[in-house]
Amino acid sequence: MSFEDLGLSPETLRAISERGYTTPTPIQEKAIPSILMTRDVVGLAQTGTGKTASFTLPMIEALSGGRARMRMPRSLVLEPTRELAAQVAENFDIYGKYHKLSKALLVGGESMADQTKLLDKGVDVLIATPGRLIDLFERGAILLNDIRILVIDEADRMLDMGFIPDIEKIVSLIPPTRQTLLFSATMPPEIKRLTSKFLSNPKEISVAPPASPAQTVSQYLVHTTDRQKRDVLMGILQREDVKNAFVFLNRKRDIGPLAEFLTRRGHKASPMHGDMPQTKRNEVLKAFKDDDVKLLVCSDVAARGLDVQGVSHVFNYDVPFSADDYVHRIGRTGRAGMTGRAWMIATPDDEKYLQAIEKLIGKPIPTEKIDTARRDSPTVSSNSHRSETRHREPSSPRADGVKRRPVRPDGDSSSASGFGDDVPDFLKR
Ligand code: AMP
Numbered sequence: 001m002s003f004e005d006l007g008l009s010p011e012t013l014r015a016i017s018e019r020g021y022t023t024p025t026p027i028q029e030k031a032i033p034s035i036l037m038t039r040d041v042v043g044l045a046q047t048g049t050g051k052t053a054s055f056t057l058p059m060i061e062a063l064s065g066g067r068a069r070m071r072m073p074r075s076l077v078l079e080p081t082r083e084l085a086a087q088v089a090e091n092f093d094i095y096g097k098y099h100k101l102s103k104a105l106l107v108g109g110e111s112m113a114d115q116t117k118l119l120d121k122g123v124d125v126l127i128a129t130p131g132r133l134i135d136l137f138e139r140g141a142i143l144l145n146d147i148r149i150l151v152i153d154e155a156d157r158m159l160d161m162g163f164i165p166d167i168e169k170i171v172s173l174i175p176p177t178r179q180t181l182l183f184s185a186t187m188p189p190e191i192k193r194l195t196s197k198f199l200s201n202p203k204e205i206s207v208a209p210p211a212s213p214a215q216t217v218s219q220y221l222v223h224t225t226d227r228q229k230r231d232v233l234m235g236i237l238q239r240e241d242v243k244n245a246f247v248f249l250n251r252k253r254d255i256g257p258l259a260e261f262l263t264r265r266g267h268k269a270s271p272m273h274g275d276m277p278q279t280k281r282n283e284v285l286k287a288f289k290d291d292d293v294k295l296l297v298c299s300d301v302a303a304r305g306l307d308v309q310g311v312s313h314v315f316n317y318d319v320p321f322s323a324d325d326y327v328h329r330i331g332r333t334g335r336a337g338m339t340g341r342a343w344m345i346a347t348p349d350d351e352k353y354l355q356a357i358e359k360l361i362g363k364p365i366p367t368e369k370i371d372t373a374r375r376d377s378p379t380v381s382s383n384s385h386r387s388e389t390r391h392r393e394p395s396s397p398r399a400d401g402v403k404r405r406p407v408r409p410d411g412d413s414s415s416a417s418g419f420g421d422d423v424p425d426f427l428k429r
Contacts, residue, residue: 001023001024002022002023002024002124003017003021003022003023003024004324006024006028006029006032006036006057007032007033007036007061008036008057008058008061009061009064009130010034010058011064012060012061012095012096012098012099014098015094015095015097015098015387016053016095016102017095019094020070020243021053025049025050025053025054025207026049026207026208027043027049027050027051027054027205027207028053028054029044029055030054030179030205030207031043031051031054031055031058031203031205032054032058033058033183034203034205035054035059035062035179035181035287036058037059037201038179039179039180039198039201039202039203039206039413040064040180040181040184040199040201040202040203041055041181041199041203041205042181042183042184042195042199042203042204042205043055043182043183043184043205043207044183044184044185044186044187044204044205044206044207044408045183045185045205046185047154047185047207047208047307048209048331049054049207049209051153051183052087052088052091052153053091053095054087055151055153055181055183056091056092056095056096057095059092059125059149059151060092060095060099060101061073061095062075062148062149062179062355063075063099063101063124063125063148063149064099064101064348066121066124067122067124067406068102068122068124068146069122069146070120070121070122071117071119071120071122071141071142071143071144071373072122072125072142072144072145073104073122073123073125073126073142073144073146073147073148074124074125074146074147074148075124075125075147075148075149075150075151076126076127076128076144076147076149076150076151076170077125077126077127077128077151078128078129078130078133078150078151078153078158078167078170079127079128079129079153079154080129080130080153080154080157080161080163081129081157081160081301081304082107082108082109082129082278082281083285083302083304083306084153084154084304085105085106085127085128085129085281086105086107087306088127088153089103089105089127090258092116092125092127100133101124101125102121102122102123102124102125102302102380103123103124103125103126103127104116104118104119104125104126104127105122105127105128106126106127106128106129106133106136107128107129107132107278108129108132108145108278109246109277109278109279109281109311110133110278110279112135112136112139112141115132115136115141116139116141119142120139120141121138124350126142126297129338130158130166130167130170131163131166132161132168133170134166134169134170137173144170144173144174145174145175146340147174147175147178148177148178148179148183149178149179149180150171150174150178150179150180150181151180151181151182151183152167152171152180152181152182152183152194152198153183154164154183154184154185155182155183155184155186155191155194156184156185156186156187156191157185157304159188159190159191159229161276164190164194165230167194168194171198173253173354178372180199180202181247182194182195182198182199182202183367185209188413198402199206201311203216209356209372210352215341216334216338216339216340217314217330217331217333217338217339217341217342218340218341218342218388219330219341219342219344219361219365219366220342220343220344220365220366220367220368221343221344221345221346221348221354221365221366221367221368222236222343222344222345222346222367222368222369222370223347224345224346224347224369224370224372226347226349227271228372229317229345229347230258230261230368231372232345232372232374233247233262233315233317233345233370234265235370235372236315236345236370237267239370240341240343241296241312242294242295242312242313243310243311243312243313244280244288244291244293244295244296244308244310244312244313244314245295245296245311245313245315245333246293246296246298246303246311246313246314246315246329246332246333247262247295247297247298247312247315247317247319248298248299248300248303248314248315248316248318248320249267249297249298249317249318250299250318250319250320250321251299251318252273252274252275252299253275255271255272255297255298255299255319256271256297256318258271258297259271259295259297259338260410262295262297266295267294267295267297268292268293268296269293269294269295269296269415270284270287270288270293270295270296271297271298272284272285272286272296272299272302273296273298273299273302274299274301274302276302277398281302284296285306285308286306289308291404297317299319299327300328302304303332304328305328306332310333310338310366311332311333312333312339312340313333313340313341313342313343314330314332314333314340314341314342314343315342315343315344315345316329316342316343316344316345316347317331318350319344319345319353319354320353320357320358321333321346321351321353321359323353323356323357323359323360323361324360325359326344326360326361329342330342340385341366344365363420
């Protein structure tokens with residue numbers, strides 16, 4: 001099936017083709033025709049499946065005739081985080097470039113005065129996080145009586161973040177004649193309940209999760225002590241050809257100091273965490289996307305849902321406390337069919353978290369040794385005692401052109417060949 005078969009307008013098809021997309025993803029194929037027929041839709045789909053375009057594209061069509069009145073937006077997209085909201089807004093800009101639609105992004109941390117000004121002009125699409133929307137509603141800056149299309153995106157995350165009471169309140173303010181679309185990666189009972197309460201005879205669409213990171217990300221583990229962690233990270237950075245990377249930490253307070261340390265050591269690093277003002281977070285994200293920042297030192301919350309193309313590495317400077325977080329973290333690389341590399345640094349205290357992660361991914365993560373004492377010419381050796389799989393040193397071409405001969409425990413030093421060879425065997429299966 002092609003985009004032309006889905007009932008989209010020539011203007012939208014042009015924007016899609018300029019974006020470089022040729023084939024709709026399964027969720028787009030299934031959702032777009034139903035949404036265009038004004039049906040309610042419940043989509044069981046994760047990020048990475050193309051779900052954002054599956055609702056933005058038909059919304060652009062549905063809103064293209066007609067005009068928004070002052071303070072009365074015509075559609076509403078609810079997102080759990082500012083970053084996700086910003087990504088949806090970006091989608092409307094990209095796909096709606098040949099339509100004259102107005103939009104407003106209402107998220108915490110940005111100027112309320114600016115947002116109110118936009119609302120006063122009238123907006124076709126309002127993209128919001130629940131808290132800020134309720135704030136502005138209570139100040140009288142916004143009326144929800146004219147909303148024709150409501151999207152509740154990432155419903156299960158909204159639940160995790162405690163937003164369900166806010167969502168219920170917002171939905172109660174929107175006329176029941178609206179069209180409602182709800183997307184969620186999972187369907188816990190609470191979300192099922194919301195679905196039957198808010199949606200009428202919805203079309204149910206479920207798509208397989210995108211290829212799991214285990215298939216596209218080569219994973220490595222280094223055992224060390226707390227004191228040696230920074231040196232180990234430096235050692236890994238020295239041997240890997242890092243284009244850009246997320247460096248994940250568990251605690252906010254450690255983020256700034258590590259970013260500073262990396263900067264002192266000559267890396268283009270920047271911190272990003274939930275306590276930073278939104279304008280600063282936007283700046284950092286832009287710098288990262290523009291390649292001005294190479295290492296984004298961040299927390300799980302700050303990185304949630306961020307869609308940055310072509311990230312070469314993920315470093316788990318701390319072992320995450322939750323195995324799910326590990327999978328989310330490493331999924332920042334190896335996206336959209338590309339390969340990526342994920343390294344994790346573990347201390348003896350992390351053993352139980354490590355076990356939970358390996359249980360979840362169903363495989364041991366191969367361990368590597370980083371010689372912190374000789375970082376100027378690091379000798380690297382595989383140490384597969386945990387995985388009992390002997391594999392080659394994960395080498396990648398270096399930007400500085402220096403070729404290094406990996407030294408294996410058996411003393412054989414042979415240059416690793418193509419990328420395919422250095423993917424551990426268990427990941428190829
Ligand atoms: P999402 O699931 O909405 O977060 O989208 C995941 C990624 O897939 C984003 O980077 C989109 O730009 C990209 N994408 C969406 N639709 C398509 C498509 N039909 N073909 C290729 N890439 C797409």
